[in-house]
Each structure stands twice: as C-alpha cells, then as structure tokens.
Amino acid sequence: MARNSFFQFKQFIIRQDRCAMKVCTDACIFGAWLSLGEAQNVLDIGSGTGLLTLMLAQRFPKAKVTGIELDAPAFEQSVQNVENSPYNKQIELLQGDIRQYEPGKLYESIISNPPFYQASLRSPSAQKNAAHHAETLHFEDLLYAVARLLKPEGELHLLLPWDESHVFIKMAETKGFILKQSLTINNHIEKKPFRRIMCFQRATESDNGLKESDLVIYSSHGQGYTSEFEALLGPFYLKL
Structure with missing residues (x-):
C-alpha cells in the first residue's frame, strides 16, 4: 500500500504525514475482520492515525471506542482525522502512556497493533523506531496493561508479525490468557504467512478450543485481490 500523505476510505479520510505508522493493508484487514460482539466500551492501545478506531466505529455503531497514543504528532493527527469523520461523537482520543492510564473503568474489548519488533535492525528515525519496535511498549508491558484494564470475560485482539505472534502466545499463557481465535494472513498462497490476527481471553474451565482461519x-494468477479480501474490505476501500 502506498505511503501517501492521506488515504481515502469510503466513509472517512486518514491523514498520516505526521505519523510514523502509516495506513497498511494488514491493519485494514485487522479493523475489518475482528469482532467486538456486544462490547460497549473498547480500548485501542497505540491508536496512531486513528484508523482502527474509525473502522470499528463504522462497523459497530453502538460501541464507544477510546484510543490512547503516546506519540504527540500522531495523536494530534488522529484528532484531526476523527473530528473530520462522521464518527467523532463515538470516539474518544487520549494522549498518554498506557502504563500510567487509569480510566476508572474496565473494557469489554481491547485491541492493539503494537510496536512489535522485539529484536531487529533499527531505523535512523526515532519516531519510526518507537512505532515499530518494542522500545516504549514491550509485550510484558502490554499484557500487564491488558490484565489491569480488561473485564474478566473480555477479549484482547492483537495484530502481530507471524514470528512475533508465537512469542506473544507463550508469554500470554504465562499471564493466564489463551488464544481463542486466529487469522493467518498471506500475501500469496505460495508464500509464508507474514501477519497474524489473534483474539485472547482469560483461561477458563469451559474453553472451547482454538478457531483458526486464513x-x-x-x-495467485496476479489478477488483483482475492474474492475473500475484496468481500472483507469492500465496506472500506474506494476501489472495491
């Protein structure tokens, strides 16, 4: 997906020239695929441009979506994106560190597309490093925040690279969370998976196993998107 200064969706525009984390295909899949069920209060940790808060507001009109973002330029741009959308009354945006966030309530659903690279080459840009690498929010910090802010029966939805997803699953299990649903994402059928969307819940005796899909x-014929992708992103992409 091109890294333009803005991205036009059917119902809203994402301006992103001040954000290190740009609109990307896997984040759009995340926002279009995950299910909130009957959740009334949803928290997006590391809300960036506001993309996921807007996608969820469009899909779930009864949900109140709160986004928290540490990076000041990204937060300021997300405020602009939300204010200029039809969903500004449904979304609350906050600037701050999730590790110090004290909302005075618990959430039925928490989502995050977090800084995910635990060990890899850094960019010369400090803003990009903070957005893509686990420098300001390690997996353990994220799990601690989720354990503190999620209702006992609530769900955590996460988007991670394929390799890092296995690391997170093991770490989540040590904190009492188990993987309930998983979507594996491939660019082409012949290629290795590159992203994974996961839904976690606290472990209970009535667990019904893992639901997996891809x-x-x-x-594979090089003639554009698959029909499954088009059906999923049809409500959002102008060209679909």
Whole structure:
C-alpha cells in the first residue's frame, strides 16, 4: 500500500504525514475482520492515525471506542482525522502512556497493533523506531496493561508479525490468557504467512478450543485481490 500523505476510505479520510505508522493493508484487514460482539466500551492501545478506531466505529455503531497514543504528532493527527469523520461523537482520543492510564473503568474489548519488533535492525528515525519496535511498549508491558484494564470475560485482539505472534502466545499463557481465535494472513498462497490476527481471553474451565482461519490477499494468477479480501474490505476501500 502506498505511503501517501492521506488515504481515502469510503466513509472517512486518514491523514498520516505526521505519523510514523502509516495506513497498511494488514491493519485494514485487522479493523475489518475482528469482532467486538456486544462490547460497549473498547480500548485501542497505540491508536496512531486513528484508523482502527474509525473502522470499528463504522462497523459497530453502538460501541464507544477510546484510543490512547503516546506519540504527540500522531495523536494530534488522529484528532484531526476523527473530528473530520462522521464518527467523532463515538470516539474518544487520549494522549498518554498506557502504563500510567487509569480510566476508572474496565473494557469489554481491547485491541492493539503494537510496536512489535522485539529484536531487529533499527531505523535512523526515532519516531519510526518507537512505532515499530518494542522500545516504549514491550509485550510484558502490554499484557500487564491488558490484565489491569480488561473485564474478566473480555477479549484482547492483537495484530502481530507471524514470528512475533508465537512469542506473544507463550508469554500470554504465562499471564493466564489463551488464544481463542486466529487469522493467518498471506500475501500469496505460495508464500509464508507474514501477519497474524489473534483474539485472547482469560483461561477458563469451559474453553472451547482454538478457531483458526486464513486469508490470502493477492490472487495467485496476479489478477488483483482475492474474492475473500475484496468481500472483507469492500465496506472500506474506494476501489472495491
């Protein structure tokens, strides 16, 4: 997906020239695929441009979505994106560190597309490093925040690279969370998975096992998107 200064969706525009984390295909899949059920209060940790808060507000009109973002330029731009959308009354945006966040309530659903690279080459840009690498929010910090802010029966929805997802699953299990649902994302059917969307809940005696599925973005014949991808992103992409 091109890194333009803005991205036009069917119902809203994401301006992103001040954000290190740009609109990307896997984040759009995340926002279009995850389910909130009957959740009334949803928290987006590391809300960036506001993309996921807007996608969820469009899909779940009864949900109140709160986004918290540490980076000041990204937060300021997300405020602009939300204020200029049809969903500004449904979304609350906050600037701050999730590790110090004290909302005085618990959430039925928490979502996050977090800084995910635990060990890899850094960019010369400090803002990009903070957005993509676990420098300001390690997996343990994220799990601690979720354990503190999620209702006992609540769900955590997460988007991670394929390799890092296995690291997070093991770490989550040590904190009492188990993987309930998983979507594996491939660019092409012949290629290795590159992203994974996961839904976690606290472990209980009535666990019903793991539901797994997969999504291929591009047709193996090189003729554009797969029909599954088009059906999923149809409500958002102008070209679908």
